[in-house]
Amino acid sequence: MFIVDYIKDVYNGVTSLLKGMRLTGYYFVHPKEIITQEYPEVKQVLPERFKGEVVMRHNENNEHRCTGCTACELACPNATIKIVTKFDITPDGKKKKALDVFVYHLELCTMCNLCIVACPTDAIKMAQTFEHSVYDRTELTKVLNKPGSKLMDGVE
Amino acid sequence: MIEEVGTTTEGDLIINVGPQHPSTHGVLHLVITLNGETVKKVEPHLGYIHRSIEKMCESLSYRQFIYVTSRMDYLSSHINNQGCALVVEKGLQIEVPERGKVIRVLMAELTRIASHLLWWGAMGMDIGAFTPFFHAFREREAINDIMEETCGARLTMNYVVPGGVMADIHPNFQKKVNEFIKLLKSKIDEYYILLTGNIILQERLKGVGVISAEDAINFGCSGPVVRACGVKSDIRKIAPYDGYEKVKFDEVFETAGDSFARYMVRMNEIRQSLSIVEQLIDNIPEGEFQAKTKAVLKLPKGEFYSRVETARGEFGVYIISEGGLTPYRIKFRSPGFSNLAALHHMVKGSKIADMVATMGTLDLVIPDIDR
Ligand code: SF4
Ligand code: SF4
Numbered sequence: 001m002f003i004v005d006y007i008k009d010v011y012n013g014v015t016s017l018l019k020g021m022r023l024t025g026y027y028f029v030h031p032k033e034i035i036t037q038e039y040p041e042v043k044q045v046l047p048e049r050f051k052g053e054v055v056m057r058h059n060e061n062n063e064h065r066c067t068g069c070t071a072c073e074l075a076c077p078n079a080t081i082k083i084v085t086k087f088d089i090t091p092d093g094k095k096k097k098a099l100d101v102f103v104y105h106l107e108l109c110t111m112c113n114l115c116i117v118a119c120p121t122d123a124i125k126m127a128q129t130f131e132h133s134v135y136d137r138t139e140l141t142k143v144l145n146k147p148g149s150k151l152m153d154g155v156e
Numbered sequence: 157m158i159e160e161v162g163t164t165t166e167g168d169l170i171i172n173v174g175p176q177h178p179s180t181h182g183v184l185h186l187v188i189t190l191n192g193e194t195v196k197k198v199e200p201h202l203g204y205i206h207r208s209i210e211k212m213c214e215s216l217s218y219r220q221f222i223y224v225t226s227r228m229d230y231l232s233s234h235i236n237n238q239g240c241a242l243v244v245e246k247g248l249q250i251e252v253p254e255r256g257k258v259i260r261v262l263m264a265e266l267t268r269i270a271s272h273l274l275w276w277g278a279m280g281m282d283i284g285a286f287t288p289f290f291h292a293f294r295e296r297e298a299i300n301d302i303m304e305e306t307c308g309a310r311l312t313m314n315y316v317v318p319g320g321v322m323a324d325i326h327p328n329f330q331k332k333v334n335e336f337i338k339l340l341k342s343k344i345d346e347y348y349i350l351l352t353g354n355i356i357l358q359e360r361l362k363g364v365g366v367i368s369a370e371d372a373i374n375f376g377c378s379g380p381v382v383r384a385c386g387v388k389s390d391i392r393k394i395a396p397y398d399g400y401e402k403v404k405f406d407e408v409f410e411t412a413g414d415s416f417a418r419y420m421v422r423m424n425e426i427r428q429s430l431s432i433v434e435q436l437i438d439n440i441p442e443g444e445f446q447a448k449t450k451a452v453l454k455l456p457k458g459e460f461y462s463r464v465e466t467a468r469g470e471f472g473v474y475i476i477s478e479g480g481l482t483p484y485r486i487k488f489r490s491p492g493f494s495n496l497a498a499l500h501h502m503v504k505g506s507k508i509a510d511m512v513a514t515m516g517t518l519d520l521v522i523p524d525i526d527r
Binding site: 012013016017019020023024035046047049050051075077110111112113114117126 | 216217219220221223224287294297304305306307308309312314317322323326346349350351353354355356
């Protein structure tokens with residue numbers, strides 16, 4: 001009886017291995033099943049919701065929608081955003097608070113999307129970039145409002 | 157339960173496994189006392205990636221602290237987020253709309269499948285099989301694509317907010333998930349041919365790393381580790397949350413309590429999760445995906461606890477609130493910590509190679525243990 005069990009064990013063992021080998025062999029001769037992407041030659045188009053980096057929307061007249069309300073700064077858990085405001089003089093001579101510099105520290109950002117959700121005027125959004133490597137971390141500190149840009153008309 | 161650890165005698169060898177040892181998972185440091193090839197004592201040393209997450213959460217608001225928990229058990233990040241959102245909702249008595257609940261459950265089950273797939277691949281690697289890793293990652297990639305499209309990230313989604321989910325599902329979501337169900341169903345049998353039925357795997361896992369139901373409970377193990385001893389422990393069944401009471405699924409049990417039982421529990425859980433996804437995907441109710449909440453959330457004075465079933469076991473969040481903007485004290489009960497605690501008990505007296513196999517079936521995620 002011992003001999004029979006022994007042979008059975010060996011037989012079952014070998015067939016289990018052969019079954020696995022057959023599957024591996026199947027993929028070896030079916031290169032169509034391969035799903036590898038040859039990055040960086042082939043780059044995947046990322047979906048529009050992908051959270052890669054915070055950017056500010058600007059229209060073609062170099063106008064943005066940020067009022068400098070600091071809601072995003074308060075919503076951010078990592079102190080990634082720093083809003084510097086200034087006072088503009090409106091045509092009728094009144095002082096009005098406006099955005100001066102929108103500083104964004106990409107190196108601190110965890111792409112949690114809380115700032116985007118918090119913004120009341122939809123001024124910022126996530127960009128689909130992901131290659132953020134640089135040689136010096138100071139390069140990751142960015143100013144999001146473009147030079148010379150101003151607030152879009154009608155955004156309060 | 158205090159475990160009597162073997163004493164070091166003449167001729168014993170003390171070796172360090174990790175914190176960067178390739179056969180451990182992540183930065184786990186084990187100090188092992190060996191007698192020849194026999195393990196006498198295993199002592200996990202923690203602290204290499206301690207980020208004081210609990211303390212950090214105490215300085216964050218109730219909207220902000222959720223995202224940090226993605227960095228604990230990063231393979232079940234969605235489920236961790238869900239647990240945190242649940243405790244805030246409990247405190248503020250926010251009723252999550254049906255659609256929000258269903259989306260959460262769908263995402264949680266997809267996360268569970270992805271986590272188990274990754275574990276399956278890594279498990280193969282632990283015992284020296286390299287091919288399963290690629291097979292598992294191929295299917296996991298499909299889940300990651302779905303996550304990326306709807307949540308905007310592949311691993312640390314931060315898709316859950318108090319009151320529901322952050323955004324509605326992507327228009328392609330249902331189509332893609334249905335495709336994925338078909339894909340996984342055709343591939344899941346391959347896993348059995350490739351690894352489960354494999355004689356080497358069976359010989360290396362059966363009867364190895366045995367723990368009795370009583371000991372597993374005493375160590376506070378949860379999830380597949382304790383279900384492999386036949387203990388009823390699935391939070392989705394015991395204390396259903398987010399509408400788990402409405403879906404049909406079986407809690408998976410094994411009785412042997414050894415490594416192979418834990419292996420089989422996880423393999424069968426993939427099928428159960430898939431069936432939950434199947435039931436829900438074409439029946440997502442219409443309506444809001446997020447309840448209306450105040451801009452600033454303040455939990456009333458008191459203590460709040462909620463728990464969820466992650467891929468690794470019971471994850472609990474305990475908050476003491478003083479009524480302020482941030483929690484006064486927050487405590488996370490992570491499943492990996494207690495499961496790791498049982499490692500010494502499981503492997504003492506066995507061979508060192510068996511220890512690696514046993515560790516594989518515990519499915520350790522180090523940031524979850526060491527937070
Ligand atoms: S994505 Fe999160 S971490 Fe990054 S700037 Fe916005 S709120 Fe801060
Ligand atoms: S980006 Fe939005 S939230 Fe941030 S300061 Fe500008 S308007 Fe306010």
